[in-house]
Amino acid sequence: MATYDLATQEFLKVLTSVLGPVKSSALALHEPNIGEHEHQLVAQCLSSGWVSSVGAFITQFENQLSKITGAAHVVATVNGTTALHLGLYAVGVKPGNEVIVPTLSFVATANSVAHCGAIPHFADSSSETLGMDPIALRKHLASTTTKRGGDLINTKTGNRIGAIVPMHAFGHPMQIDELDLVAKEFGLPIVEDAAESLGSYFGKKHTGTFGRCGVLSFNGNKTITTGGGGAIFTDDEVLATKIRHLATTAKIAHEWEFIHDATAWNYRMPNLNAALGCAQLDRLDEFLKNKRNLAKKYQTALVDAQFLKFVSEPTGTTSNYWLNTFQLVQPDLQTRNELLAAARTQGYLCRPAWNLLHKLPMYQNSPRAELPVAQMLENSLINVPSSANLGS
């Protein structure tokens, strides 16, 4: 029996023991959990007539997020991609700059850089956290960059490096304290991609609050959803004011004049979506508890496994376990694909980590560090069904 047949057997056994057999339709990777409370707040929003870019639920949603994350200022946006774009723009990323991003991430992390007219510069991952490896990054920057007039310059391309975007993969906090040291050493601002990590903490501090600003996503597959939505948060009042202004066509307040003082965007979350978000945030503790229960079940089921191991939250952090993640003990793309296909035939809609961004056609020529760990992770990670209700 080939290795991957044994691995497949093990994988299916674990899935069935935790999730039970799939009866009718397939079991999705992550589904929204929408109940009576969501119906009530959304109906209240519709009845008020305030469904668009201004409304009480937007303010309430931002205040709730501020309380949860501990960030002083929050600006809700139409989605996480636009939030990242605006965050990068606001910290001063200019066309032709390079921005350090992990190659192991969702494509929006690199696209938001491109939306600034800038170039993603890919960094390697840590096998402990699945996020950017700060130690490897320090070595890479030390050997490939130079300081010139206050700017950090890529000596090979001649481009200014404008920012670092760490990402907390699948909800697991990356080593943000060490990255913060690296960023300070090289004089780079951090824009923290916490799209997947609402409810995840590094020490006692919420992910996304370590950088100049941080970003959340509330897409339908996230821990809470607003349909589509995102948010930028920061403790810097000046930056927050700038971001809010740029997200609302840079319009100057006036009784009737239409004066806009900068090229800007229409990136604000509508009140209708914020109403759904307020209700979802009221239930965040319930979701996080259930997701933690589910993670525990997966972890337990994998204790004696031979081919697979469970990816636990890094030491000193609290993960939201957004997407529970298994790892092949022997990384191998063919085995990974066999497992994914086998699970699918049984109705479990599992997925791999993302295809590494530096291999996608539009980013193949982008600058990059050596990326051996990310390559190993691409060949070995599998996400399994993780909806909150599965852990209740």
Next chain:
Amino acid sequence: MATYDLATQEFLKVLTSVLGPVKSSALALHEPNIGEHEHQLVAQCLSSGWVSSVGAFITQFENQLSKITGAAHVVATVNGTTALHLGLYAVGVKPGNEVIVPTLSFVATANSVAHCGAIPHFADSSSETLGMDPIALRKHLASTTTKRGGDLINTKTGNRIGAIVPMHAFGHPMQIDELDLVAKEFGLPIVEDAAESLGSYFGKKHTGTFGRCGVLSFNGNKTITTGGGGAIFTDDEVLATKIRHLATTAKIAHEWEFIHDATAWNYRMPNLNAALGCAQLDRLDEFLKNKRNLAKKYQTALVDAQFLKFVSEPTGTTSNYWLNTFQLVQPDLQTRNELLAAARTQGYLCRPAWNLLHKLPMYQNSPRAELPVAQMLENSLINVPSSANLGS
């Protein structure tokens, strides 16, 4: 008595005769009309769990729009600005190109050009339609551009001109047939900004269907709303496929791989917003009828007016009368502002046309034609309360 005192008296008399006195809170310029049907469809969407970027209401909304506009393909987006951006990108506008836009428009028309890395090039308006003047544009292009290797080049700046974006101001169709001739003469694609003109027709053909593609907005102040939302429509299947692909992170369909083949965006309308939109579209005829009634009342009330005239739909067109518009017979900025201020003290929230875009700080150095008519219109136009319920 100064002229503007008499004009103010006339203005307030007309507003009171059509709208009645404002009793408690101020009367807004345009408010959404949300009823039981909207509550039902949105609740149905929440119950389904499909609130995000995929769902039956998105498809239904696009199909309804296709039927109303007669366009073969419709792609719903997060708002009108993103729709315009994507439309311009898809027809080939490149960084450094210039795009012809009316200076009398909402700032999004110019911003979407800037979002392509391109430069707005401002054109004058017609006093008949309030939209771009095709005859003036022809003269301007003939005297300031040259053909070079298939491209139209601004001889002064050396930049390629990439597209024309006409806009149907306040719902009144501009002279799109004549503009189409100019566009063909100079080899430019039209991206039609129909953000304000859902339900407006040039002849028998819906606005937005004359260009390579057209764009709608469903912001809270529009004829129908989805909270925030927009749409791109076109008869060109290849273009539609490209736009849909670029609006959804350019992801290639695959059971589990994350392969994206272009730098792209997250611009799709969520199903939650589309559910609201489906219900609103079901009531479009009712809204249009009421808005037409209201326009008739304003028109009648202004028949014998001395200082003000009503802006009617241009001959041969059907306007949705999105925002009813009065015009000072003697254009004068001070009088206009006196009228706006006086109306506000009585609780009528009127507004002027937009500040001309070429005068905003970020577009002051952009190329432009002579703009005398737009300047006259800026000094003379006033929009008055126009919610559909006011005409019922």
